[in-house]
Amino acid sequence: MQTSTTYSEGATRPPKRNWLYFMRYRTLRFVGLLLFTLASFIVLAPFAWTLATSLRLPTESFTLPPQWLPRNPDWTNYNRVFEEIDFWRMILNSAIVAAVIVAGQLTTASLAGYAFGRLEFPGREILFWLIMATMMIPLQATIIPVFVLISRMGLNDTLASLILPSLPTAFGTFLLRQYFMAVPKDFEEAALIDGAGQFTIFSRIYLPLVAPGLAVLAVLVFNTHWNEFFRPLIFLLSRDNFTIPLGLNVLKGYMMTGSVSVVLAGVVMSLIPVILVYSFGQRYLIEGIMMGGVKG
Amino acid sequence: MALPHRNTLTRRDFLRVSGAGAVSLAIAACSAPAQPSAPAAGGEAGAAPAAESVLLRIQANPDQETPVYEAFKQNNPNVEAEFISVTGIDHEEVAAKMLAMLAAGEQMDLGFAATEATQLYAGKKLSLALDDYVKANEADMQEYFADVHPSLIEAMMWEGSLYQLPRDFNAANMYYNTGAFEKAGFGHPDPDWTQEDFYNTAKTIAGQEGGSKTYGYAWINRLWGSWMPWIFVNGGNILTEERAPGGEWMWQTFYTGDAAADGRGGGWRWLAPQANLAANVEALDFMVQLFNEDITPAVELGGGETLQGFFTSGTLAMTPAGGFWSGGLANAGMENGAFDVQLFPKWKNQRHQFGTGALFLFAGTKNPDTAWEYYKFGASKEGMEVNGIFTPVTLTTPSRRSMCNAERFANTGPEHWEVFYSTLDDHPDTAPIPAPPISNPMTTLFTSYTARAMSLEMTPQQALDGMQKELEDLYARDGEGMYNLE
């Protein structure tokens, strides 16, 4: 970040110290920033309403003018989340599923992405396209055969049923392939001259260079599986194994008789872990860029 | 259930499912059709429970079903239960899970089905007819049937046999916001209020000056309780209605002397579409008129969470709903007394539409007798009282008349709770929403063309003509063999 920030400052500085030019430049910048801020408020508005509604009853939420701020916050909705579902257990289940999948996908995708991006071998193009092709079938189309398989393997109603099929990733392979391809060749040549082995070149030279890619993939995959609804719906049978999106659906209640505010309280709480992962991922992403060398 | 692949994961099976070459073999392995086992003779049902432990796999919400099971277990300590939790809210989500379970040959003993699925499961021989069990337990069952309206029983029949004992039901009555009514100078409507009374009320409320606008009436685009109630009170239906022969065993044994059981048959048959019937067009015209006059907001296309929110916030005066809404409104923070309910207004008649639901026995159950014992207990007064859908908060209307009482609705409201059951008692012609075995694709067509009319893309006549045409195609393609016609 450091390098690019320093650079940007230089780039956007007006080239001439003309007074009129300077004022116009300043005004434009100010207006731009104002619009940008406004846009960010619009994007965040649904969150404000979600948070505010989770802190009051629905009777006070669906009114006009809209109530963006929680006045007289009332925490009973949060208490009811804990009364109605085993919240911590479901959070734990989701965390296990998402974390193990992230670790697994980072491993499989970095290996496969490196192979496709940096190595040459017969059949590379065909294999790449076959893997890409698996991204192109909607999940809903294969859910029954996958469930039959899961059931025959005896993985029915286990967290492993969610984890195991998700360890390979076509998307992650493609993503990291792009990152590996963007690394200039010089690095490898330098390493080869140093007499480094093939695996060392991958793990010591390339992997650190694609750290931003790994961070992007980690955040994305964690989020996807944290919020995943359809596969858990089909694969999991007992409450003890439920992940949090299924829990949120339980909160909607029989014939939708649950309170919207309680559902949204659950939504707010289940957002916290992904926000934490995002913050961590973001830092790693920035640090990865700063470690740099990719700029060569 | 004949499920040869259930417990044998051989290497070859594994390769069949996962491997590339043997696609057709994989399909054969996938398809584990639910073979109906012959209904066990009811004779020994009710006998002392067997000594060895029996596991029942029950597709139900554990929050609701666990208290029933706990109570059952006190007298049946050898019965274990495993709950298969289906959290899907929509029919497709539930169906996706059920189909996957069946395809994998998962053993299940009891499942849940609402009106939308009753005939589908019966027609596909997935659910077990209860006739023999009911006959064999005549003494016990007398009490149940005496407490449950015959309309509900008839809705659970298919081709002369009974498949489920109704547990809860919801007829679409008219909920209203008492504050909005008072502000516009209206009191509790009469039970025989008319469509014209309704129109005047809604128009007055929506036309009031000052403050934020309150809409007169709103509804959600779906099968149950959408504009379907208006079709019914106008004497229409989108499918023809007919009674299957049979069912005398039920009415003559359990409903002798009950006038409400007169003329009932062996369950409903919906044999042909009639979407563009004049009465239907008139009802949809009325819906469009309400929209054009700004009495009704744009129709709800999504899940309907927002409509409930708007009703509780007082921006909506009336909407069709059943007993389940009292619990929902209370959960949303609406005070007891802030809302009330009345029968749906009279137009050509006052025939309501309802949906009902209950557990059913899987035809493939290996322990039909134990499953029936559990089932019978679940339908008993004791079993129903502890069910999580009625206790501690009433989340839906009990099918038993004796359980629809003042005490049940004392905390939540509505004040005129007796409307829920008098819908059936005072209007015995009240009937289930049309739900033939092909009800799911039918619903897609129904909501799709409804929305076309409500978004003014088509006139009601055009929309219903289009619906009729597609329904005819659907019946031609899939409608054969839904009923045992001679």
Place this chain on the structure above:
Amino acid sequence: MSTTVAVNSQKRRSRNPFALLFENTLAGLRRRRAAIGYLFLLPTILGIIVFTAGPILVSLGLSFFRWDVFSPPRLLGWDNYSRMFSDPRVLLGFRNTFFFVVVAISMQIAVGLGIALALQQRMPTWMRYYFRTAFFLPFLMSGAATGIVIGYMLHKEFGPVNYYLTMIGLPQVPWVNSPNLVLFTIAIAYVWQNMGFTLILFIGGLNNISTEVLEAADVDGAQGFKRFWHVILPMVSPTLLFAAVTGVIGGLQIFDQPYVMTRGGPGDASRTAVMVMYESAFKNMEIGYGSAVAVILFIVILLVTAAQFSLSKRWVFYQ
């Protein structure tokens, strides 16, 4: 195949294939790198064969059958496919999907790149952090919340968006209730949810542009749009390709947003290909027909992706 691999080289029986691998020559190095390539691919290929490719082939097989799970599958041959071409709902589903993808994915890329560029401007670190988080946050929103919250925001009569529009004298917009507008509305909701990811991709892409290149551009006096078009765009083109390819693959499978917001309505105006597939399989219990829709969708996505890749050779620039 000029490169010799251990597996291929077994013809030369006289020599141990392992020896070939460890030969200390350039050819040996190439062989080693190829072997490593296969080794690295092994976990991915194996997993994909078992859990993805296998089930896909089963679905492909099922597309030739009529199957409702309750009874054994019945072979139909090509009937499911020929039926599709006279099924107005399927054709409309594909048409809606294409329209949606063109609108949504171009919007998503433009917005993502635009915000990433704006974030390059001079501003305090905390502000940059705030903006980045603000625009990323919707990506973390769960499906359970999206249906409720967006349904409320865009409600025609009771929603805040129309409330503010009417305040400044505009009419109420029938966001989801107009068949002409509904796909735009769903595209907006989709972009709202997904721009965060595109943004992160472009932040990474822009940061990879080497300082020297930009300085060279400054020396040349490239400013504003010119600088963007001739310097920045080529440099982020690999990221752009990735965003476009994955965006289109994902967009062609659009399901969640219309499912929770409109159930495909009004009429069939927002019914997408995957919705038709899902409804066929699980609502109408015609799993074979649903599979056939999925197969056609698969072919369409494959063709579109292949076209993107082959066109990319003209505009994507690798450093």
